Amino acid sequence: MKNKEMQFAYKVKLALDANLDNLSDDTLQSLAAARRVALARKKHTPMTVRVEQPLLAGAFGGGMLHQESPSWWNRLGVAAPLLVGIILFAGIYQHENAKRVSYLADIDAAVLSDELPLSAYLDHGFNAFLAEKGQ
Incomplete structure (x- = not known):
């Protein structure tokens, strides 16, 4: 119905312009x-627009929600996986670094507890x- 009204208004505008x-x-x-009356009526009627915004698939059931602006859940749905990835990467790095330090400490302890002098290990x-x- 609104489309027909818009077409009629456009035809009237063209006829008046011609x-x-x-x-x-x-x-x-x-x-x-008539224009002043129409503008006065338009100012008194508040215009609200609802925008359908898709959520991330699987984040909160998917689907569409009627929202006026992006909520913090949508922002969290994007930022959370990135944050988890960064934390996971940092944890793996710390674990591997601790393993390497422990391995080197074991070697140092074995060398220092041995009866051979350190210069013997440097001799080819x-x-x-x-x-x-x-053998």
């Missing part, structure tokens, strides 16, 4: 008065001796 030069002063004054001949001894 015959604007042929209209009398009385007709122009009555059209101006000693490495060859250990390789032959292991």
Whole structure:
């Protein structure tokens, strides 16, 4: 129904624009008065618009909600996975770093508790001796 009203209003506008030069002063004054009345009525009627906004699929059941602005749930639906990914990456990094430090500490403890002097480990001949001894 609204579409037909818009088409009719557009046709009236075109007809008035085409015959604007042929209209009398009385007709122009009555059209101006009708326009003022229409604008006054339009100002008194509040116009509200509802926008359908899709939610992220699977975040809160999917579907459509009628909202006037994006809610903090929508923003959280985007930011939460990013935040979880960053925290997970930092946790994995810390765990691997702790494993590496523990491994190096074990090697240092084994070297320091051994009876050989540290210079023996730096000698290339000693490495060859250990390789032959292991066979």
